[in-house]
Amino acid sequence: MTIDALQTESPGVASGSRPAGVWATSVRNRGVVAGALFVLFIAAIGVLAPLLGTLDPAEINPAFRNKKPGMERTMRADDGTETRMVHRFGTDTLGRDVYSRTLYGARVSLLIGVTVAVISVFVGLVVGLIAGYVRWLDGFIMRIMDGLMAIPAILLAMGVVSLTRGAGLLAVIIAIVIPEIPRVVRLVRSIVLSIREEPYVEAAITVGTPTVLLLIRHVLPNTVAPLIVQGTFICASAILIEAILSFLGIGIPSETPTWGNIMAEGRSLFRVYPHNIFYPGVFLALTILAINMLGDGLRDALDPRFAKRL
Amino acid sequence: MRMSDRLPVLSIDGLSVRLPTGSDRLHAVDNIALSVGPGEIVCVVGESGSGKSVTAQAVMGLLPRELKADAGNILLEGENILGCSPMQLRRLRGKRMSMIFQEPMTALNPVMTVGSQIAEVLEIHTTLSERERRKRVLDMMSAVHLPEPSRLINAYPHQISGGQRQRIMIASALALDPALLIADEPTTALDVTTQAQILRLIREMQERRGTGVLFITHDFGVVAEIAHRVVVMQAGRVVESGTRDEILQRPKAAYTRMLLAAVPSLDAPDRAPKSGPVALATERLSKTYGLGLGMSHAVRAAENVDLMVRRGETVGIVGESGSGKSTVARCIVRLIQPTSGAIRIGDVDVAQLPESRLRTYRRHVQIVFQDPFRSLNPRRTVGASIIEGPVNFGLGRKQATDRARELMQLVGLPPEALSRYPHQFSGGQRQRIAIARALAMEPQLLIADEAVSALDVSVQAQVLKVLDDVRRRFDLAVLFITHDLRVASQICDRIAVMLRGVIVEQGPTADVFRNPRHEYTRALFDAAPGRMTQFGAFAVST
Structure with a gap:
């Protein structure tokens, strides 16, 4: 016993096998904190948009088209009271307030980002577990995934949206989810393939653990950290793809404000009135940057092997 | 035969290596002293965590960044290694001291031929022409008894066996006739028959060239085979040192006695045959890999294995x-x-x-x-x-x-x-x-x-x-x-x-x-x- 107690383990093995203090290491990582704070900030803007001095983002005002940022305007209500307000980001070709549209646009962007990430991670997880564990289904599933990956994401999205005429939020989400699924499936499958060889999984088989329990108890927990990381990247890319689709005019209908839609409307008069593209563009770029920082930071915090290499 | 009168090749004196704060003890090695004479094999024995590998790393100047030697001297033919700059160390390594590792697969570069890995040492430290280098490499390869050196020189590490890889490691370590060879568990990853050959080879090379060898192992069997002198380490300290026979036959420290007593004997005692009911019986159990479509050859991992184990019996x-x-x-x-055959647990074939x-x-x-x-x-x-x-x-x-x-x-x-x-x-x-x-x-x-x-x-x-x-x-x-x-x-x-x-x-x-x-x-x-x-x-x- 005494010798046994004295025996020290090599630090590499011990740290790798330890259930890491994920929360503690994440909070210590600056990228995670900065990224998360900014994403929360954008989310708060989206949710609280009506309280932030905005107008109805869809309200058209022919008298105030293409005004530069900082333009003041007086509004007269039906009862005769007057309120003065400032078009902080200017107005677009239909006289809509770009500030209001940009703030409301955050709703659609984040909603699409998060929904796409959750759906594709969930579907990919289930399909990946099956592909990795049920050997005879593996080839079949993975060839389908290879096929999906061979289709350009934008092209597929255009196809899906044009098939469901009157493209709405749901069509756009489906269109973006489909090409993301194979990436998650591949990731989960590779994790399952390496974990299923671990002696502790084999030991669980020999004590008669049913397959479903085996996957949930012993295999699934190993996929959580990589999937959180992958989820953030999917979220960022979904927001970008939505913006691209809207910019091309095949995404969300143009009366709904999204960053892509706002930029699409500003496209023709970009040289004269750059603010139409500038403000939503800045929001888009900063949000993507923040989400990617969050993802990179989480990867460092959750995957000790990767962090050590840096 | 042993040269205690001549200057030792390696002499470690009062060496302490500090562990990072928060470790289970203060020092990885604590105030240790040992020396290796020319033509002498000194075995450092200890269990995992005893500090034997850290000692080897300190001598090669390969300590991980978190570890620092904070006291003592390591003299290689009179020159203090701890005071050397990285440049000076680089010149010493390969030429005056070299090292072989436990895992010959990871110690060799998988994308270089074995010949060029031996030649690399010569290229760095000598001015030999390419033709001369090739000749030296072939000489070394035959010196370590590799079959057909002229063919193997162009082989990649994965194409040769574990024992052959360790021979390549030894050839490249000894290519420049260093005064000191450090061997860190060089046979632990090898099969017992291969291990015997490699031990014989290390001994032969060392005798022929008069190299001093610092041999790190956990295996007393290996110590008995190869050591002139033995240093026993525990938790970073030297517990006992002496000649092989002193340590193996007349150990003084309680720890050494305990370690030796724990080594199982090769003498199998007579045991009464067990007569309990049969718990397991296999009949012509076979497992063949690679019978699937498109497989060019099948591997018979197990063939017609007949085993029987009774209750209360160890087979x-x-x-x-x-x-x-x-x-x-x-x-x-x-x-x-299994591909074929029966596995009877009780009376059911599973x-x-x-x-x-x-x-x-x-x-x-x-x-x-x-x-x-x-x-x-x-x-x-x-x-x-x-x-x-x-x-x-x-x-x-x-x-x-x-x-x-x-x-x-x-x-x-x-x-x-x-x-x-x-x-x-x-x-x-x-x-x-x-x-x-x-x-x-x-x-x-x-x-x-x-x-x-x-x-x-x-x-x-x-x-x-x-x-x-x-x-x-x-x-x-x-x-x-x-x-x-x-x-x-x-x-x-x-x-x-x-x-x-x-x-x-x-x-x-x-x-x-x-x-x-x-x-x-x-x-x-x-x-x-x-x-x-x-x-x-x-x-x-x-």
């Missing part, structure tokens, strides 16, 4: 890596499906049962794996791992936990430890937990697949004792798979020797050890390191 399967012993074990617990009908029989056969660090789920408490099986078979959580507490005591661990996680235990403790997990299923047959091979010798002895205790207590049939003849001789009633998937010899352990009939068995015994030395014999004489 050993002995063989080198790739002999198929683990394949047989995995077939019997049905982690893999060899081809589908998973749904197999489940009932799973509880009768349990296995303990080799790697203590991977055989328990790191995210689950030890208690959750132990009760998983019984709960699968319908036992209540409460009862299962009560039973787990008893089992923990049985394997010598406190029952409170059930709520802890695997990383809080040492390797030996984890193997006990794995045994407890297996016992929780109340099996008839327990398979130990190299279950003590990854453990230090003193811990090994404790785990073996636990295994033997539970065998007696539960009247278990034990199938004990090992490459270690010493362990097999002490615990097995009968043994089966496997070679390339076939059992070449089978019989009562004492008979097989005294009169091995098959030539491979004889080769195996001849290769066992330290077979002429009776370890722990001092205990009787003093």
Whole structure:
């Protein structure tokens, strides 16, 4: 016993096998904190948009088209009271307030980002577990995934949206989810393939653990950290793809404000009135940057092997 | 013959290496002193964590960044290494000191031919032309007895065997005739017959060239084979040093005595044949890989294996890596499906049962794996791992936990430890937990697949004792798979020797050890390191 107690383990093995203090290491990582704070900030803007001095983002005002940022305007209500307000980001070709549209646009962007990430991670997880564990289904599933990956994401999205005429939020989400699924499936499958060889999984088989329990108890927990990381990247890319689709005019209908839609409307008069593209563009770029920082930071915090290499 | 009058090649004096704060002790090595004379082999022996590898790294100037030597001297032919700049160190390495490692596959660059890896040393340190270098490389390769050097010079590391890779390592380490060779567990990853050849080679090269060798090992068998002098280390300190015979025959320190006493003897005691009911019988059990579509050749991992284990009996399967012993074990617990043959558990043949009908029989056969660090789920408490099986078979959580507490005591661990996680235990403790997990299923047959091979010798002895205790207590049939003849001789009633998937010899352990009939068995015994030395014999004489 005494010798046994004295025996020290090599630090590499011990740290790798330890259930890491994920929360503690994440909070210590600056990228995670900065990224998360900014994403929360954008989310708060989206949710609280009506309280932030905005107008109805869809309200058209022919008298105030293409005004530069900082333009003041007086509004007269039906009862005769007057309120003065400032078009902080200017107005677009239909006289809509770009500030209001940009703030409301955050709703659609984040909603699409998060929904796409959750759906594709969930579907990919289930399909990946099956592909990795049920050997005879593996080839079949993975060839389908290879096929999906061979289709350009934008092209597929255009196809899906044009098939469901009157493209709405749901069509756009489906269109973006489909090409993301194979990436998650591949990731989960590779994790399952390496974990299923671990002696502790084999030991669980020999004590008669049913397959479903085996996957949930012993295999699934190993996929959580990589999937959180992958989820953030999917979220960022979904927001970008939505913006691209809207910019091309095949995404969300143009009366709904999204960053892509706002930029699409500003496209023709970009040289004269750059603010139409500038403000939503800045929001888009900063949000993507923040989400990617969050993802990179989480990867460092959750995957000790990767962090050590840096 | 030994040159204590001449200047030592290596002399370490008062060396201390500090561990980062927060480690379990202050120093990795603490105030150690040792010296290696020209033409002398000094073995540093110790268990894992004793600081022997750190000592080697300090000499080569290869200490990891977190570790710092904070006191003492390391003199290589009179020059203090600790004061050397990285540039000076680089000039010393290869030329005046060199090193060979445990794992020859990872120590060689997989994308360079072995010839160019030996030539690299010459290219860096000499001004030889390419033609001269090639000639020197070929000379070195034949000096280390590699077959057909002119063909092997263009081979890549994965194309040659482990023993050949270690020969390449030795050739490149000795290419410039260094004064000091550091060998860090150079034979631990090799099979016993290959190990014997490599030990012979190191000895031959060292005698011919007068190299001083600092040989790091945990294996007293190897020490008995090769050492002139021995340094015993424990927890960073030198416990004892002296000539080989002093240490092996007349050890003074209690720790050395304990280590030597824990080395199992190669003399298999006579054992009464067991007559319990048959728990396991395999008939013509075979497993062939690569029979699927598009496979060019099939690998017969196991062929016509006939084994029989009675209740209360321990049967050993002995063989080198790739002999198929683990394949047989995995077939019997049905982690893999055998290609043909029968596996009778009691009177049911489980060899081809589908998973749904197999489940009932799973509880009768349990296995303990080799790697203590991977055989328990790191995210689950030890208690959750132990009760998983019984709960699968319908036992209540409460009862299962009560039973787990008893089992923990049985394997010598406190029952409170059930709520802890695997990383809080040492390797030996984890193997006990794995045994407890297996016992929780109340099996008839327990398979130990190299279950003590990854453990230090003193811990090994404790785990073996636990295994033997539970065998007696539960009247278990034990199938004990090992490459270690010493362990097999002490615990097995009968043994089966496997070679390339076939059992070449089978019989009562004492008979097989005294009169091995098959030539491979004889080769195996001849290769066992330290077979002429009776370890722990001092205990009787003093």
